[in-house]
Amino acid sequence: MPTEDELRATLIRYTEAFSAGDADAWVGLFTEDATVEDPVGSPKHVGRDAIRAFFEAGHAMADKITLTIKEGPVVCGSEGSFAMEVMSEMGGATIVLTAIDVMTFDDAGAITSQRAFWSPSGIRTL
Amino acid sequence: MPTEDELRATLIRYTEAFSAGDADAWVGLFTEDATVEDPVGSPKHVGRDAIRAFFEAGHAMADKITLTIKEGPVVCGSEGSFAMEVMSEMGGATIVLTAIDVMTFDDAGAITSQRAFWSPSGIRTL
DSSP states (O other): OOOHHHHHHHHHHHHHHHHHTOHHHHHTTEEEEEEEESSTTSOOEESHHHHHHHHHHHHHTOSEEEEEEEEEEEEETTEEEEEEEEEEEETTEEEEEEEEEEEEEOTTSOEEEEEEEOOGGGOEEO | OOOHHHHHHHHHHHHHHHHHTOHHHHHTTEEEEEEEESSTTSOOEESHHHHHHHHHHHHHTOSEEEEEEEEEEEEETTEEEEEEEEEEEETTEEEEEEEEEEEEEOTTSOEEEEEEEOOGGGOEEO
16 A cells, blocks of 8 residues: 555645646546546546546636645545645636545555535635 | 535534534534544444544543634535644644544434544644
8 A cells, every 4th residue: 555645645646637637647546447426426437438538528618727735635544635726717717616525545546536525606706 | 405504504513512622512413323433544433422432532632622624614415524724732732733524414414424534644733
């Protein structure tokens, strides 16, 4: 099992690759059969192809999306979490929301599941 | 099912009752058979009696514990999460750490499970 610091670094890379629009780097953090539930309660995206499609759909909606970690990452064994600000620039508008992500990892440190807590009610303009 | 705002209010009360040292109010937010996994990966405290014992053990270790929400609460359906600073005053020392809590609720809005992400490695002096 990777160390706590290594898993924290993976979660930081998760936000950096997403913000950079680097689909290959971002999808590469997941296992082949990983799941993404974003937001929590919505149907899961299962497997890397579906996760890549989720990434692309998100980036197609905005000119730029920037994830900024606000609290954490905190890692406990094979699970981790962090709170972030999600800033989306769309045309002349910039909207932000708070999201809290919870991930599980496999023994090699790849992400096996992601669950993202966020709510449309939390969206605000900057 | 309670509204998103009602569940957010419960999570705020959770931090307020804990900070006030009000065991009755805090334990009363949970269902009779609720579970507390604090930190994530440790054995669960199962049921209100065990949850009260966990509360009392935590408060016995410090003169004062103050929970301050930093991000969220964010509620998705019957689940919610928030990031907080936990400040513990013990004698002449004050230590803080970041914790991210994830809760599930029953249809009446009582907490059925709590999982708290925090790590000893995140403890710092103030």
